[in-house]
Amino acid sequence: MARNVHYYSYLFSLFFFKLAVGAILLATSWDSLTLSHNSLLNVSLLMALSFTPAAFSRLLFNRLSFFSLQKLLTTTFWLSAVLIIIESYFILEKSYLVFVVNFILWIFIFVIEVSSEKWYVALSQNIALLDVRKLSGISTSVAQIGVILGPILVLVAKPFSHSLIYWIIAATLILASTPLVISIKQLHKPASVQIKPYDTQSVQKDKRIACIFAFAMIWPTLAIFNISAPILSKLEYHTINVAGTMEVLIGLATALAGFLHPLTTKFLTHRKRLTYILLTLIFFITFIYFYPGILVIVFIGTFFTGLTFGYLRVELRTFLSRRYTPKVAGEIIAAANSWSGFFVLIYCLIFYFNASSGIQKGITVVFPMSFVIAAIVFYSLLLSDSRYQEETN
Numbered sequence: 292m293a294r295n296v297h298y299y300s301y302l303f304s305l306f307f308f309k310l311a312v313g314a315i316l317l318a319t320s321w322d323s324l325t326l327s328h329n330s331l332l333n334v335s336l337l338m339a340l341s342f343t344p345a346a347f348s349r350l351l352f353n354r355l356s357f358f359s360l361q362k363l364l365t366t367t368f369w370l371s372a373v374l375i376i377i378e379s380y381f382i383l384e385k386s387y388l389v390f391v392v393n394f395i396l397w398i399f400i401f402v403i404e405v406s407s408e409k410w411y412v413a414l415s416q417n418i419a420l421l422d423v424r425k426l427s428g429i430s431t432s433v434a435q436i437g438v439i440l441g442p443i444l445v446l447v448a449k450p451f452s453h454s455l456i457y458w459i460i461a462a463t464l465i466l467a468s469t470p471l472v473i474s475i476k477q478l479h480k481p482a483s484v485q486i487k488p489y490d491t492q493s494v495q496k497d498k499r500i501a502c503i504f505a506f507a508m509i510w511p512t513l514a515i516f517n518i519s520a521p522i523l524s525k526l527e528y529h530t531i532n533v534a535g536t537m538e539v540l541i542g543l544a545t546a547l548a549g550f551l552h553p554l555t556t557k558f559l560t561h562r563k564r565l566t567y568i569l570l571t572l573i574f575f576i577t578f579i580y581f582y583p584g585i586l587v588i589v590f591i592g593t594f595f596t597g598l599t600f601g602y603l604r605v606e607l608r609t610f611l612s613r614r615y616t617p618k619v620a621g622e623i624i625a626a627a628n629s630w631s632g633f634f635v636l637i638y639c640l641i642f643y644f645n646a647s648s649g650i651q652k653g654i655t656v657v658f659p660m661s662f663v664i665a666a667i668v669f670y671s672l673l674l675s676d677s678r679y680q681e682e683t684n
Contacts, residue, residue, distance in 0.1 A: 298426070300470035301410055302433045304364070307467035308403060309434040311460045313441020315375065315400075316341070317538055318456050319393065320521045321445070321531055322382045332643070334518055339639040340390050342514040344397040346632025351402055353625070361471050364406050367399045368468035372461040374399065379457030401628050408608075409621035415612035424553045427608045431601065432549030439542035442535040449531070498614065498676065499623060505607060505672045506627030508665035511634040512600075515661040516541065518642060523583055523654060533586070537593050544597030545604070552605045562674060565606070569670050572599035576659040583654040600662060603669040610673055 323337040355363055374396040381389035411430055415423045448456040517538075524534035555564060572595075579592035611620055642657045 298414065301407075301414060302430060303470050304467045305407055305430060306433050306437045307463050308368075308407065309437030310441050310444070311371075311375075311437075311463040311467065312400065313438035313538065313542065314444045314456060314460050314463070315396075315441070316517045317442040317445045317521075317531075317535060318449075318460070319378070319382065319389075320517055321534065322453070323389070324521065324525060334521060336390060336639075337393060338514050338518045339636060340394045341397045341517075342510050342635035343632040344394055344401055346629045347398050347401075350629075351398060355402070360406055360410060364403060364410075365468045365471050367403050367406070368464050371396060371399045371403070372464040375457055375460050375464070379454050383453055405621060405625045405628060408624045409617050411608070412612045412615065412620035413617040416617065421553070423612055424556065424605075424609050427605050427612065428549040428552040430549070431552075431605045431608065432546040435542045435546035435549065435601065439539050439546065442538035442542075446532065446535045498672075499619075501672050501675065502611060502615075502623050503626045503630060505665075505668050506611075506624060507630035507634060508668050509604065510628065510631040511638045512661040512665045514635045515638050515642060515657055518639070519654060519658045523589070527584060528586070533589075536590065540590055540593045541597035544594045545601030548598050548601030549605055552602055555602075565603070565670055565673055568599045568602050569666050572596060572603075572666050573663055575599070576662045580654055580656070580659045596662060600666065603666055603673075606673055607669050610676075614676075 319337060319341070320334050323333045358366070374392060378389055378392040378396060381392055411426070415426055444459060445456050448459060520534040520537045521531070524531060524537070527533075558564070559567075575592040575595040579589055579596070582588040611623065615623065638657055638661055642655050
């Protein structure tokens with residue numbers, strides 16, 4: 292019973308955190324288009340300053356390690372709520388100070404991300420593989436439902452007031468902190484069954500760099516998507532609704548992948564499942580790139596890209612929680628976030644220069660490239676461990 296309460300508390304907090312993040316990404320990227328006449332530079336710079344703070348999350352996470360997980364999450368949730376209100380003032384005043392505040396805000400968001408992932412791994416340590424996959428799938432789905440509803444909140448709130456959505460986001464972040472006192476304390480209660488990660492420390496070190504590299508590919512890919520969606524929406528379709536719909540579709544598909552993932556493990560081998568998923572992702576992301584002017588293709592391609600990419604992310608989180616302790620997993624995610632800041636900067640530079648030399652309907656080559664590179668990295672890591680393959684077949 293206590294463990295169920297702990298699961299629900301984690302999912303509750305995760306849902307409202309992701310709801311806020313989904314709203315922040317669309318609201319700030321859309322409003323940044325009007326900061327100056329160079330809308331492409333504005334949104335590229337804002338997204339770069341939203342994801343490069345990941346580079347500082349590891350340092351800050353380690354410096355704050357003396358805090359309990361409860362205090363760290365609660366503090367960062369409240370600080371993020373305050374910062375989003377400050378950011379809303381500057382962005383609506385057309386002040387370039389918005390970039391500074393946005394940078395600081397996303398440092399705390401990444402600390403929350405690392406802490407939440409550490410919480411998830413702790414929950415996964417004492418349960419069987421099937422249950423780990425279910426928790427990974429359900430938590431991924433819950434997170435993506437939050438991401439889906441975030442853009443919807445923006446679309447609903449924007450017609451009433453430019454600042455209303457930012458107050459809603461702040462309230463959502465505060466709401467995400469409410470179950471932490473109950474749930475985190477239960478985390479330290481001993482479990483009746485102990486199932487520890489099966490690898491030895493020496494073997495873990497062999498895969499740790501690969502894990503960091505794989506998780507470091509997630510944020511840069513999402514950054515490029517969140518740059519491409521509003522640019523495509525503005526240049527080709529002249530409405531925020533297309534960008535909002537793309538955000539909803541990729542979130543909905545990822546949520547669906549989380550629910551379907553545990554069911555698909557009954558069919559085909561581990562290698563064949565991952566191979567089919569990888570090929571499907573490459574096909575649909577390339578489809579969007581070549582036909583960005585056909586709305587049906589954009590929407591269908593976005594959905595299946597989210598479905599396949601989401602599936603690989605669920606499997607990657609299962610791999611992490613099955614292989615490492617919460618402490619090591621937290622270090623891996625923190626390091627991955629630090630690395631991801633570097634990759635975000637590279638992707639944004641490629642996007643900007645490629646777009647400046649002749650952007651075609653809001654899509655540049657870095658859009659499909661980011662998804663394909665990430666998927667191949669996931670695929671390679673998930674097939675690199677023979678013992679994990681045996682356990683998953």
